[in-house]
Structure formats: C-alpha cells, structure tokens
Amino acid sequence: MSRPHDMGGRFGDGAVVPEPQGIPTLDEDWQARALALTLAAGSxxxxxxxxxxxxxxxxxxxxxxxxxxxxxxIAALADLLVEKDVLRREELQGGGEGGPHALAGRALPASRVAxxxxxxxxADRPIATPPRFERGQAVVTARPAGNRLVDxxxxRLPSYASGAQGYILKHHGAHVLPDSNAHGLGECPQHLYTVVFSATQFWSHPEHPDDEVTLDLWESYLEPA
Amino acid sequence: MPHDHSDPDHPHALLPPDPALRVKALETILTRKGLVDPAALDEIIDTYQNRIGPKNGAQVVARAWSDPAFLDRLRADATAVISDLGFFGRQGEHIVVVENTPQLHNMVVCTLCSCYPWPLLGIPPGWYKSDAYRARAVREPRKVLAEFGIILPETMAVRVWDSTAEIRYLVIPMRPEGTEGLSETELAALVTRDSMIGTGLARTPE
Structure with a gap:
C-alpha cells in the first residue's frame, strides 16, 4: 500500500545535520530556479x-x-506537464514546433508574483453538516492507511498512524479533502481535526511514556473509539 | 474503482539527468512557449531569498512574549493576527501557534513531504526536508533534539506536530531568563529559526 514518501518512523536514515540560523542559502542556483519554475508553472x-x-x-x-x-x-513538474497535456514527450527532448502555447496567456508575469x-x-471551505467529533473525544484512525477513492x-494519513487511538484536540472547520482533490474528483470538503496520540500508540520502544504526536486528520480518516 | 494508471510513465527521464541541466532545459522549453516569464522566476527567487525569512516569525514571538493580550489573540486566531502584521500568503494560509512550557516541548515536522510556514520562516533549511528528519522526528524526537545540542529533562514531555494538512505550526519558545527589560526588537534577535520549529531554544542575552 505504501509509497516512498511515507517515511515517518522509518529506521536507518542516520543523523540530522543542523545548519546556521537565518534564511537558508540554496547551495546551487538551479535549486532556486527549480523552486521558482514550479511555482510559476503552477499558476x-x-x-x-x-x-x-x-x-x-x-x-x-x-x-x-x-x-x-x-x-x-523538477522531475514531478516535468511529469505533470506531460500528464496534463501542457507539453508533449518530444517537446521535453527539445522537439516540436516553436511559437506561443495555447496557455501562454496564463503565464505569470513578474508584476503579479507578489x-x-x-x-x-x-484550503478551508464552508460545510453544511455539523462535525461528527467533539474536543476530547476518543477516535481511531483508519486501517489500512490508503486512499479509499483511488487505488x-x-x-494524508501516514502508515505509521493507521489503526491508532487518540483524542480530538482541535476542530479546524472543513478543509479540501486531498484524497479527492488530487485526482480531479472535486474538493469534497470534510471536517478537519488535530488528533493527539501517545507515542506508545505508534512505537514499540517510545523514548518517553509522556511523549505525544499530533496529526491533522480529515473526518473520513477517523471513527469513534 | 479508478486506478492510478500513470505510475510507470515518467517523462522526466527524457530530460538531461544532471539537475542543473535538467532545470535549465525545462526553463528554456517553457520560456520559448511563453508559459513562464524568466523575470517572474527572478522575482519569486528574490522574494524567498531576500525578503521573507525567520525575522517575520521572530517578530511574532517577541510580541507574544511582551504583550499578553496579543498572545491571547494569537491563541484564538493566529492566522488573522499574523496577517495584520503583514505576514500571509502561500503556505501560511492557516497558522496555529504552539507554546513551549517547562512541562511541554513542541517540535514540528512534515513526514509526508516538507510542509513549512513559509511566510513566517522563509525557505525551509535542508535538514527539515531530509529523510533523516522526516523519518525520525516522530519516533525519536529526543535523539534528534540531541543532535541539535538540546537535552530535555525527563520531567518535560515532547509533543511532535506532524503537518499532515494545510495547518502550519509556529512554535513559541520559552522566553529566556534575564530578558525582563528588553524591547521587542531586542527580544526578536534572540528568537532563532530553529527555536520556532522546535529543534532549538531561544538564545539567552550575552
């Protein structure tokens, strides 16, 4: 069920390497360019x-x-540009005719960046239905973790947090449901909650019995405990 | 049930493999077609490298330390209060502040990608985006904190916030001892980027 980004709790990655305070300096120009290109193409x-x-x-x-x-x-941007028919595969290799693209009128001008x-x-949206859960209520996360609409x-329910019991800390109103919105199936807003879990729910050897982890979870990820 | 059929098709492999050449090639293609304006790219880069950074967040923390009414408003609706200070926008649409106390240390991560409160802290540091931090912060926060030189007492609990939705968290570190007479500007200078992520503490005055 899992994909490689779902790495919370994984073993074997080694030490975290701190760096100086302040605005981090991107090591290479291409990194800044990749960031800017992704944001500009998004618009x-x-x-x-x-x-x-x-x-x-x-x-x-x-x-x-x-x-x-x-x-x-940058790899994901190139993949998306082809998947969404903005570019053809041969155009990524430098082929295809020149001239402006049909979407050129939507290009982000420098004057509109700010x-x-x-x-x-x-991501918050109006919703007609009342929240199913209240502050302090015990809830259990879905198991297995996975998109119920598209295989x-x-x-946004990480594998490490599936099938665990916690309690509602805060209700945030309704937010766009990523499971639907990522697949062009609509925003389908759902109530969103911050849920607190004891570290003992997730780890066989938690560092401290009082430690906790919180996650922000949509209503369909949760059932009453 | 629909299936995610596009998995095996990864057109990015058609671009040059070297990252600098790959970005350059894509920028050239998109520019030639009128889909991106290179001047807009320069503007985006200038915004994040020179204008938006942890000084924004530090200003919020310093005021929260100095003004109890402001702190109360932050607790009730941080997004609105922080917007009034001029800090808002992409990746800062929904802000929640979490307060460190002698009993509780807060620390923020995004295990699934690297969500981060950009309008308050700017570009995330490399370690925040690293596999090591994403994988380990939730399971062994105390060992990760030790790698930042922070040893928490056994009497203090750790709460790790995994940013799985569009809520972005700003940690308000504990105000250091001996700062009673300091102005907000002087206090803001003690607030490090890492202290607002929860992998550091505020500096003590020299």
Whole structure:
C-alpha cells in the first residue's frame, strides 16, 4: 500500500545535520530556479497543490530515494506537464514546433508574483453538516492507511498512524479533502481535526511514556473509539 | 474503482539527468512557449531569498512574549493576527501557534513531504526536508533534539506536530531568563529559526 514518501518512523536514515540560523542559502542556483519554475508553472492553472504533491509521491521509489529535494520537484513538474497535456514527450527532448502555447496567456508575469504569493491558496471551505467529533473525544484512525477513492491514490494519513487511538484536540472547520482533490474528483470538503496520540500508540520502544504526536486528520480518516 | 494508471510513465527521464541541466532545459522549453516569464522566476527567487525569512516569525514571538493580550489573540486566531502584521500568503494560509512550557516541548515536522510556514520562516533549511528528519522526528524526537545540542529533562514531555494538512505550526519558545527589560526588537534577535520549529531554544542575552 505504501509509497516512498511515507517515511515517518522509518529506521536507518542516520543523523540530522543542523545548519546556521537565518534564511537558508540554496547551495546551487538551479535549486532556486527549480523552486521558482514550479511555482510559476503552477499558476498556469492546470493542477492544484494536491495533484502536485501526488506527482512527487509517484516518482519511482528508486528516484525518490536518489533525488534531492528540488530534483524531486523538477522531475514531478516535468511529469505533470506531460500528464496534463501542457507539453508533449518530444517537446521535453527539445522537439516540436516553436511559437506561443495555447496557455501562454496564463503565464505569470513578474508584476503579479507578489500578489499571487500573497494570496496563497486557503484550503478551508464552508460545510453544511455539523462535525461528527467533539474536543476530547476518543477516535481511531483508519486501517489500512490508503486512499479509499483511488487505488494507490494520494492520502494524508501516514502508515505509521493507521489503526491508532487518540483524542480530538482541535476542530479546524472543513478543509479540501486531498484524497479527492488530487485526482480531479472535486474538493469534497470534510471536517478537519488535530488528533493527539501517545507515542506508545505508534512505537514499540517510545523514548518517553509522556511523549505525544499530533496529526491533522480529515473526518473520513477517523471513527469513534 | 479508478486506478492510478500513470505510475510507470515518467517523462522526466527524457530530460538531461544532471539537475542543473535538467532545470535549465525545462526553463528554456517553457520560456520559448511563453508559459513562464524568466523575470517572474527572478522575482519569486528574490522574494524567498531576500525578503521573507525567520525575522517575520521572530517578530511574532517577541510580541507574544511582551504583550499578553496579543498572545491571547494569537491563541484564538493566529492566522488573522499574523496577517495584520503583514505576514500571509502561500503556505501560511492557516497558522496555529504552539507554546513551549517547562512541562511541554513542541517540535514540528512534515513526514509526508516538507510542509513549512513559509511566510513566517522563509525557505525551509535542508535538514527539515531530509529523510533523516522526516523519518525520525516522530519516533525519536529526543535523539534528534540531541543532535541539535538540546537535552530535555525527563520531567518535560515532547509533543511532535506532524503537518499532515494545510495547518502550519509556529512554535513559541520559552522566553529566556534575564530578558525582563528588553524591547521587542531586542527580544526578536534572540528568537532563532530553529527555536520556532522546535529543534532549538531561544538564545539567552550575552
């Protein structure tokens, strides 16, 4: 069921290497370029944030492991451009005719960068149904973790947190459901909750019995305990 | 049930494998077709490398330390309060603040990708995006903290926030001892990026 991005709790990755405080310096120009290119291409309006995340998750496990962060971004961007019929495969190899693209009118001009970044993309939505759970209520996460709409599809319940019992800490109103939105099946907003779990729910050898992990989970990921 | 049929098809392999050449090739193709404006790319890069950074978050923390009414408003609706300070936008649409206390240390991760509160902290550091941090922060936060030089007492619990939705978390570190007379500007200088992720503590004044 799993994909390579779902790595929470995994063993064997070695030490975390801290770096100086302040704004991190991207080591290479191409990393900044990859970041900017991804954001600019996103404003063509051919996909949403969930589709974009899922494109990175669908890299082969071998590519996901060997690519650095922004290499994942640029590979997933190229894949999306072809999947969404913005570019043809031969155009990625430098072929195809020149001239402006049918979507060229949507290209993000420098003058609109500030307003697009400032606007962001709020994920909260109105919803008619009342929340199923209340603060403090005990809940259990779905097991197995996985997209219930599309086999192998995008979901935001990590494997390590499936089938665990916790309690509702906070209700955030309704948010766009990634499991649906990543596949063009609509935003299907659901109530979103922060759920607290004891570390003992997830790990056979937790570091401390009082430690906790919280996750932000959509209503369909949860059942009453 | 629909199946995710596009799995085996990875057109990115058609681009040059070297990352710098790969990015350059894609930028060239998209620019030639009028799909991206190179000046817009320069503007995006300038925004994140020079204008948005941890100083934004530090200003929020310093005010929260200085002004109890502000802290109360932050607890109730951080997104609105922080927007009023001019910090909002992409990856900062839904902000929640979490407060460190002598009993509880908070630490933020995104195990599934690398979600991060960009308008408050800027570009995420390399370690935040690393497999090691994403994999280990939830299972052994105390060992990870030790790698940052932080040893927590046994009397303090750790709560790790896995950012699985669009809520972005800002840790309010504990205010250091001996800072009673300091101005907000002086306090903000003590607030490090890592202290607002929860892998560091605020600096003590020299």
């Amino acid at each position: 063509l309006g051919q996909w949403n944030l969930d589709i974009s995340r899922h494109s990175r998750e669908r890299l082969s496990p071998k590519d996901y492991a060997r690519f650095s962060y922004f290499e994942k971004w 307003s697009v970044l400032a606007a962001g993309g709020p 192998g599809g995008h979901t």
